Amino acid sequence: MPSAPASVDADLGALPALPRRASTAEAVAGVLRSQIAHGRLLPGAQLREEKIAATLEVSRNTVRESFRLLAHERLVEHALHKGVFVRTVGPDGIREMYRTRRLIEPLALRDVADTKATLTALDDLVTTAEKAADAGDWEAVGTADIDFHRRLVTAANSVHLSSMFEGLLAELRLAFLRLPDREALHEPFLRRNRSLIDLLAAGDVEAASGELDDYLVAAEAALLEIVTA
């Protein structure tokens, strides 16, 4: 390497961050999180230490550590001497989630309306959902819907709120797992996301805030109606 050190540095440009290494316990927690999110571990199901350890070919102690990592996420419930269970979200849990959503989703609406890039991203997400609905891919509709609402919250630029909302979204997914029919839930709300982004693009923050609140109230009612039937 005959070049001077300064030249070597310049040639490399901005290097990407190294992928984050994870401990085995973190990896196990990730697997379990994913299994829960995809409905392969259903609400009420027990996460058996020995079984998971054998299946994933890790030590039981490692599985226990991963359970502790999941403890805060409201996805599992840890009962002393009984074990760890996938959490069941009932009507009260749903009410709590929507109360929180109504409090925090509107927080950054003014910033959203003033930021071209955010408006564009939200518009794209609604378009994605509409296309997915046309194709009958209701899981993708749900994903785009979640991304839309996540973007409303991350627009507030608060690590605390964003982190909390990630937990709430995971919890909400738990509630959705109980639904026999995703289409019945999502379809009526596509139009409303479109209305919402249109109001925001027009700068009508107050109307958008009202629309978002109405949306969340209606979504809660629709979900409760199914869950309590």
Add this chain to the structure above:
Amino acid sequence: MPSAPASVDADLGALPALPRRASTAEAVAGVLRSQIAHGRLLPGAQLREEKIAATLEVSRNTVRESFRLLAHERLVEHALHKGVFVRTVGPDGIREMYRTRRLIEPLALRDVADTKATLTALDDLVTTAEKAADAGDWEAVGTADIDFHRRLVTAANSVHLSSMFEGLLAELRLAFLRLPDREALHEPFLRRNRSLIDLLAAGDVEAASGELDDYLVAAEAALLEIVTA
């Protein structure tokens, strides 16, 4: 027992919940949390598995589980293969906390102003702080101040927000540990909590919201001035 079973049940009335038992890992996490909160484990300090295990006379595996329990609390930072360290909160962390506080503390002000019990509780907390300040007990002032702001947030009746705010308060306490002089920080803000509760009691929610925002902006500036000096 000659009574009929129904009568036996009626006599017992509403039984209180049993005290929650804790696993050893949870207890260890609680001890560490408390040590951090009281400044006995300072920011940057490493939590050594072997040492804690020996001191608390538990197994190293149990200590590791407790570390995982602390992982979400933003009090410690877990670095793969390096260990677990009490988190250091710098100026950016302080800005993030106050941004979040400005977003969420005002959320339930209308409900606060409409609820006599909440107003009374807040007034009592300000009175407690004032008395503690007269007695020069600045730690108690800080505690009452924190309780005051916690009450603003719990008034929103959101388990998610309340839980998140507990984490934020613990994190804030970490930042306060760097302060040489608690009095200098708290004293100017006693008067402002009093102004705030008076506005709320008078039902002037808009003025209270403005006062709270000003308060938080000023508190952030005061803290940053000290931390960046």
Add this chain to the structure above:
DNA sequence: TCTTGTCGGATTGTTCAACAATCCGCTACC
């Protein structure tokens, strides 16, 4: 038939010892 007591099996909670893996500081060499 209902209630209470006992027992056994399954699972969790904890401990311990061992080893692998990683990091970091120190020293030697160029």
Add this chain to the structure above:
DNA sequence: GGTAGCGGATTGTTGAACAATCCGACAAGA
């Protein structure tokens, strides 16, 4: 001054063992 190698400290993981707890099944007694 920079690099390579080594050793020690610590973390990460494993697996076995045992204690503790829970729960279901069964038996006995009222």
